[in-house]
Amino acid sequence: MDNAAAASALPHQLSNVSSTFSTAFMRFSITLVAMAFAFYCLYKFIFVGNKSKSTQPSLPPLLVKPWPIVGSLPEMVRNRPTFRWIHKLMEDAKTEIACIRFGDVHVIPVTCPEISRQFLKTQDAVFASRPTIMSAEVTTKGFLTTALSPMGDQWKKMRKVMVNELLAPVRHRKLQNKRDSEADNLVRYIYNLCMSAGGVVDVRVAAQQYCGNVPRQLLFSRRYFGKGKEDGGPGFEEEEHVSAVFTILAYLYAFCVSDYIPRLKGLDLDGHEKIMKEALRVVGKYHDPIIDERIQQWKNGEKSVKEDPDDLLDVLICLKDDKGKTLLSADEIKAQLAEFMIATVDNPSNAVEWAMAEMLNQPEILKKATEEIDRVVGKERLVEEADFPKLNYVKACAREAFRLHPIAPFNVPHVSLEDTTVAGYFIPKGSHVLLSRTALGRNPKVWEEPLKFKPERHLKEDGVSLTLTEAELRFISFSTGMRGCKGILLGSSMTVMVFARLLQCFSWSIPQGNGPTIDLSEAEDSLFLAKPLVAVAKPRLPAHMYPVHLA
Known part of the structure; x- marks a missing residue:
């Protein structure tokens, strides 16, 4: 019986042994596979990973070793103005x-035209956004506009309005009478200074008041917010407005600390936010009542869609969407x-x-223009816009001023929408790309005698383009690309108009006692002339050519 029982139990014991062996073998196999996978991962990490890392592009050269979290913000704050520090x-x-x-934030400054073209031509769509920073946000009432807003549906909407409505060539032609009126007023203003102040003219005031009057006419059909001055010059309201x-322009994209550490927004560590909001309050003080009143006039039926819009404000108010509802x-409207x-x-x-300062120092250029x-x-007549195609030397002088003396050190920042490679360097998503207006225009690899005012360098056999742009980004007058x-x-x-009218209507000289030449030093914190240009103007046309009374 014992032998029989043992014999009957044997298959069961063999089954248990087989089961135990199978389980052990399975565990061994799993362990072996796991070890093999681990060795494979280790191999990939050590050998393949290092190889990949060695071929991955690096960032552009770091100019300053960054601190944890804050990066190079301490150095930025210590070295104002920041644009001069970066260029140095x-x-x-x-x-x-x-x-x-x-x-x-990785800030990528660029001073080479060829590399600039890779950003704004070859990969234009990748760099077609704007940074969401404090100064742009408050200026645009939360990014409601075109030029300063990041890529998105709102930008596309407002861009369509700008291109198809406000700045379309047909609209430009329709509003020519408003531009002509302000060109005439400029001549009247300087002529009156010749009659009453010995012809001593602050050219900065004259140029800025003309450039403030033109958009005021285009937008609101008015030259003055107040009474203005009898001589055609700006009154207190216009001076405060300009x-x-x-x-605003001085503090827009002015390297504010909170732009790079958003948690600090509201603390206003630089004081920029307070200055921006006060300046915007002044602009709104003059713009908003006009806009509100005009909107109400349209609602009350005091203006009719059957009439041609008087100005660009009317254009914006009249716009309708696909359902016939008010578009904006x-x-x-106020932000745009x-x-x-x-x-403008x-x-x-x-x-x-x-340009006038440079030409006063080189009278032969002034004479030639x-x-x-x-x-x-x-x-026997004043310069008109129809004359511009033939005024090639005048346009060359204007182009040379844009090249050598840009209004701002950098263009409006472009933001990378994705990781990419430019000029062999890795540009991370979210990087702020800054093309240097000063370094592009004064690049000795591109321009012979780059610091000399030399209009002849822009003359071509087929003339000088009416639009004072530079397609190859050898300098930046007006920005280019999708966000151009x-x-x-x-x-x-x-x-061209303000320049041509100043040259045609008046002869210019340096005031006595100011020395033989104009001091061409730049301001420390901007690219303006350190001292506003003051020159002596004398009428050079028959007396009947000068406007005396204007509406």
Whole structure:
């Protein structure tokens, strides 16, 4: 019986042994596979990973070793103005593209035209956004506008409005009478100074008031917010308005600490936010009542859609969406018109002041430009926009002023929408790309005698383009690409007009006691002339050519 029982139990014991062996073998197999996978991962990490890492592009040269969390913000704050510090770092490092980390943001300054073209031509769509920073946010009432807003549906909506409605060529032609009126008023203003003040003219005031009057006419059909002055010059209201606009421009994208560490927003560590909001309050003080009243006039039926719009404010109010409803809110209109003013007033006025200063120091250039106007236009009528295609030397002088003396050290920042590679360097998503206006225009690899004012360098056999742009980014007058300036035609027309009228209508000289030449030093904290240009004007046309009374 014992043997029989043992015999009957044997298969069961063998089954248990087999089961135990199978379980052990399975565990061994799993362990072996796991070890093999671990060795494979280790191999990939050590060998393949290192190989991949060695071929991955690096960031552009770091100009300053960043601190944890804050990056190079302490150095930024200690070295104001920041734009001069950045340019000095790049010169010392002998690099045309660099990287500085402010907070978590990689700021990429560029001084080379070829590399600039890779950003704004080859990979334009990748760099088609704007940073969401404090100064741009408050200026645009929460990014409701075109030029300063990040990529998105709101930008696309407002861009369509700007291109198809406000700045379309047909609209430009319809509003020519308003631009002509302000060109006449400029001549009247300076002529009256010749009669009453010995011809001593603050060219900066004259140029800025013209460049403030033109958009006021285009937007609101008015030259003055107040009574103005009898001589055609700006009154207190216009001076305050233009001053506020230039203050906004000075602090827009001015390297504010909270732009790079958003948690600090509201603390206003730089004081920028307070200054911006006060300047915007002044602009709103003059703009908003006009806009509110006009909107109400349209609601009350005091204005009719059957009539041609009087100005660009009427255009914006009349716009309808696909369902026939009002397209733009009051805030969108206010924000867009403020941005329009900001984008219009600075570039032409700065270029003309610098060009006049340079030409007073080189009288032969002044004479050559004046002789061209006399040859094309004569002395029995004033320069008109129709004359611009033939005024090639005058346009060359304006282009040279844009090249050598840009209004701002950098263009409006472009933000990378994704990781990419440019010029062999890794550009992370969210990087702020800054093309240097000063370094591009004064690049000795591109321009012979880059610091000399030499208009002849822009003359070509087929003439000089009416739009004062530079397609190859050898300098920046008006920005290019998807986020390029949509008002190039308006800006170019204003620049050539103010310049041509000053040259045609008056002879210019340096005031006695000011020395033989104009001091061309730049201001420390901006690219303006350190001292506003003051020159002596004398009428050079028959007396009946000067407007005396204007509406």
